[in-house]
Amino acid sequence: MSEVCIIGVGQTPVTRRQAPSAGELGNAAIKRAIENAGVEPKAISALYLGNMTAGLLEHQQQLASLCANACGLTGVEAFTLEASCASGAAALRIGYMAVAGGFHDLVAVCGVERLSHAPRGECTRALAVAADRDETSRFGESFVGLNAALMRRYLLTHDLSPEDLAPFAITAHDNGANNPRALLRKPLDMDGYLSSRMLADPLRLMDAPPICDGAAAVILATARLARTLPARGSPRVWIRASAAASDTLTARNCIAELRLPAAERSSRRAYRQAGLDARDIDLFEAHDAFTVITALSLESSGFAARGQAVRLGKEGALALDGRLPISTMGGLKSRGHPVGATGLYQVVEAVQQLRGTAGKNQVEDARVAMTQNLGGMGATAITHVLEAA
């Protein structure tokens, strides 16, 4: 199996009501990634694209072929991947297999989503397709409602208050404030958190990610090919692990057990592939879609015991100079959560850290980064480990 190098990254700023179409967003990110990689488009032989809602919200599917054609990737293998909010990392997982397995030497992977043009209700319904229709969405349950139920139970079970979860959001906003591509570039403090609008008790606006649009992309190459190209940013960044797992779509189990079994499986597989454990991770791009999900993701990935993730926040361990920086460019909370693009934003940002090009948000001596992208209430979990070498 070939080692897989990330030789180029590209991203659009995360915005609202500015993007003309999902296709054009995707094109912009792919073109930037190709330029960053310094390769000719015609040398690329596949495009894997993660997207969740383009069919529902702008009546356009077969987006991978559409973008491939628009970006000069004429005739390549082009597929769209869907695993709800984990669609982006699913595309990366396939891109990784295609290169590591020897099927392609050079591939493009993109995640793209455009949500903000849709009326709020339509958008909420479009996102609800990630839940089991028979058990949840047909009764009008939204992910905000489900996460509120999860948060309530997490706080009760572990004898915590919303203030205990606030540091996840505050850390994200601290970091996002310095990311020129983040949507919400304003710091957040405890007062701001506690005074934010209640969406569904106990979940407030500042526990939740914003509706937004964006696209991010990477170019992957075999080790052999990567070594013939000038390194963009030094050192080069390699994918050391790529691992996916699934679970039931119903939110019931997650709420009852306060666990994310797919995230547990996926991170366990990733550690095994990389030959590492949680202590080796220098930074973690968490799927901080809701503050309670950040806690469960940290616990599922071996960074904290059950019910203990909030301690990391209180101790300052999650800040850029802490022992496990998370959401280093703002995370889903502040940079934004364009759902099918999120998995690729996480990876592009991790690459910025490992290349030492993260600007004001640079984590010192970052060598190993982990990204975790979740779909639904943990019905999909995909973990990647990246290493600079």
Place this chain on the structure above:
Amino acid sequence: MSEVCIIGVGQTPVTRRQAPSAGELGNAAIKRAIENAGVEPKAISALYLGNMTAGLLEHQQQLASLCANACGLTGVEAFTLEASCASGAAALRIGYMAVAGGFHDLVAVCGVERLSHAPRGECTRALAVAADRDETSRFGESFVGLNAALMRRYLLTHDLSPEDLAPFAITAHDNGANNPRALLRKPLDMDGYLSSRMLADPLRLMDAPPICDGAAAVILATARLARTLPARGSPRVWIRASAAASDTLTARNCIAELRLPAAERSSRRAYRQAGLDARDIDLFEAHDAFTVITALSLESSGFAARGQAVRLGKEGALALDGRLPISTMGGLKSRGHPVGATGLYQVVEAVQQLRGTAGKNQVEDARVAMTQNLGGMGATAITHVLEAA
């Protein structure tokens, strides 16, 4: 790279207004494939599922995780693939890479679609998301309209009449009549063809596939694993080639040039991988969505020169006892075209032929089969070559 064996196949009958949900259809096909393979569900480590419209028409996505969980494939890697009508073969292509590349030893691949419950207009609009919204679907163009334009130009350019295309439909119905899982089990003759309703001049109902529901699945294994299992049907069936290509989503090029460049690329790649050429193919499961598309697919795959595919029909070469049987179990025209499932129906049927279990439709001495699944007006083309050995 490991050789990849198809160790199990499963399919539901193609029906209308009977299937309760896309998820349950998918589950039925997957369970049958697992049973046919004679393996334990828990030995399977991934599910790749092709689907196009479940988000639009039944508000359910993340279908791969949903089906994995319902079929006892607990915790597996599970992704949904979308490449419009080629979604099924896209899922197979990924399953092939996962096994051949050494990422999984045993995977399930499923294609599923449920269309017939939706009001006709809604269904037409849902299928139109495969076209370039900016160029076609936003002006109300449907695939019937686009294929009528293509058919008109094909007939004019090559000085043909609709009667010349009729044999593709008649062959499909002849074969579908004996397939217990086909939707339209009635033979068709030239009178029936010519008297069928005109949908968009010159395209008649009998040039087009029916709206319907269905699911088909296969289980793939490494050569090493396959050889430890009792062969189901003898001999075993192997994937000798798996090749995808893309093209522009606009129908304009296809209509102007009367070619399917993605099908040309994809079949060329497939022949090269398999070390075969068109003369080695014993049967061809064509993407006979519209009669004119059958013609272009045959021409793109090297079975006929441009404008000459209709001769194959006239000569009887496409019948079960001809030199290139197509649509051997009814094809998209008679078995039915549940879009995201079609690519897997083609493969399941090819396996039936190669195993010698195709009943009344058995092609004698079938050893090498080719399947070709198209998305949109040839914006995606995926070709597989299967061999019994």
